[in-house]
Amino acid sequence: xxxxxxxxxxxxxxxxxxxxxxxxxxxWGLAVDRGARADIMLTLRADxxxxxxxxSAGSAAYIEFGHDGxxxxxxxxxxxxxxxxxxxxxxxxFGMQAAPALCEALVARGWxxxxxxxxxxxxxxxxxxxxxxxxNLGINEGPGGMPDGFSSFLxxxxxxxxxxxxxxxxxxxxxxxxxxxxxxxxxxxxxxxLEVRRxxxxxxxxxxxxxxxxxxxxxxxxxxxxxxxxxxLLFRA
Amino acid sequence: xxxxxxxxxxxxxxxxxxxMTLIDHEKxxxxxxxxxxxxxxxxxxxxxxxxxxDSSGLGMFLIARDVALPKQVEIELHGAQETVKxxxxxxxxxxLFRVTP
Numbered sequence: 178x179x180x181x182x183x184x185x186x187x188x189x190x191x192x193x194x195x196x197x198x199x200x201x202x203x204x205w206g207l208a209v210d211r212g213a214r215a216d217i218m219l220t221l222r223a224d225x226x227x228x229x230x231x232x233s234a235g236s237a238a239y240i241e242f243g244h245d246g247x248x249x250x251x252x253x254x255x256x257x258x259x260x261x262x263x264x265x266x267x268x269x270x271f272g273m274q275a276a277p278a279l280c281e282a283l284v285a286r287g288w289x290x291x292x293x294x295x296x297x298x299x300x301x302x303x304x305x306x307x308x309x310x311x312x313n314l315g316i317n318e319g320p321g322g323m324p325d326g327f328s329s330f331l332x333x334x335x336x337x338x339x340x341x342x343x344x345x346x347x348x349x350x351x352x353x354x355x356x357x358x359x360x361x362x363x364x365x366x367x368x369x370x371l372e373v374r375r376x377x378x379x380x381x382x383x384x385x386x387x388x389x390x391x392x393x394x395x396x397x398x399x400x401x402x403x404x405x406x407x408x409x410l411l412f413r414a
Numbered sequence: 415x416x417x418x419x420x421x422x423x424x425x426x427x428x429x430x431x432x433x434m435t436l437i438d439h440e441k442x443x444x445x446x447x448x449x450x451x452x453x454x455x456x457x458x459x460x461x462x463x464x465x466x467x468d469s470s471g472l473g474m475f476l477i478a479r480d481v482a483l484p485k486q487v488e489i490e491l492h493g494a495q496e497t498v499k500x501x502x503x504x505x506x507x508x509x510l511f512r513v514t515p
Contacts, residue, residue, distance in 0.1 A: 274433070295496065295497040295500065296500070298466075298497075299466075299468065299497065299500075299501060302435075302466075302468055303468060303469060306436070306468070306469075306470075319473075320470075320473055326477075327436075327439040327470075327473070327474070327477070328439070328440075328443075330436075331436070331437075331439060331440075381505070381506055381509065381510060382476060382479075382510065383473075383476075384473035384476050384477060385469065385470070385473050386469075387469040387472060387504075387505060388469050390504070391469060391501065391504055394504045395500075395504075
């Protein structure tokens with residue numbers, strides 16, 4: 178799988194309007210080619226199948242373009258190394274099954290062993306859900322213990338997804354491969370949170386709140402920074 | 415997630431296939447309603463075709479348990495694949511349900 182070289186410049190492609198593509202290419206010193214495999218694929222609305230195709234074809238970044246912050250110096254520079262990025266809006270992200278496609282891409286690149294794929298997929302799924310629901314949508318509580326809790330919870334999610342204030346936020350996924358270990362970083366644009374650590378035996382009958390516990394059980398290391406907006410998951414070979 | 419519900423000699427058999435996540439709650443409501451209406455004392459969830467369960471899916475199983483307990487219905491989680499078995503182990507579901515291979 179190819180990795181962006183210092184020369185020639187990275188290729189930018191996708192279905193965004195040509196003027197926008199050109200502007201971004203000029204800003205970041207990128208070449209534009211809609212037809213070739215793009216190192217960075219931009220889209221106006223992220224889609225799981227399209228993302229899987231792009232990553233399988235060798236793209237290192239799949240970005241739903243919502244604002245200029247979606248394509249950053251950090252992303253462009255990081256593509257000179259062994260990294261992979263996904264940036265999606267909150268609405269698209271909630272409707273996608275991104276974790277399987279991302280982990281499939283990591284296995285295909287040799288950055289994640291097949292025997293760790295299941296653990297990583299569950300961790301990424303839980304982290305993305307937390308980033309979208311609790312981070313970007315700002316919903317602090319889970320479904321709770323009421324029989325109708327899940328219906329109320331889903332109703333609240335749909336309400337927030339329809340609110341431009343929350344829907345405009347994005348979720349950022351980055352995979353960084355270093356010899357024998359891969360770091361998966363999920364970042365949201367919410368207000369952050371303060372983690373309350375739970376033992377595995379706490380609240381066995383609780384209907385929600387297990388996401389971080391699951392990540393801590395399955396990943397080799399979990400680090401939460403930026404006031405709760407950034408979760409790093411480490412998987413060693 | 416897809417599901418089927420069949421009446422068995424001793425209660426109910428529910429087969430789940432695919433991926434069980436938050437958005438499947440509305441489908442799972444029909445399963446819970448079937449448990450509310452059932453006769454017998456055993457509800458078996460056949461998980462052999464279930465590829466993935468997330469933390470929301472665990473919560474749905476616990477809702478089913480909340481409905482089953484007052485009716486003295488035992489819930490069995492049967493045939494979980496490796497990935498699903500792993501999350502059931504993390505959640506210590508063997509202390510709350512009958513988990514069978």
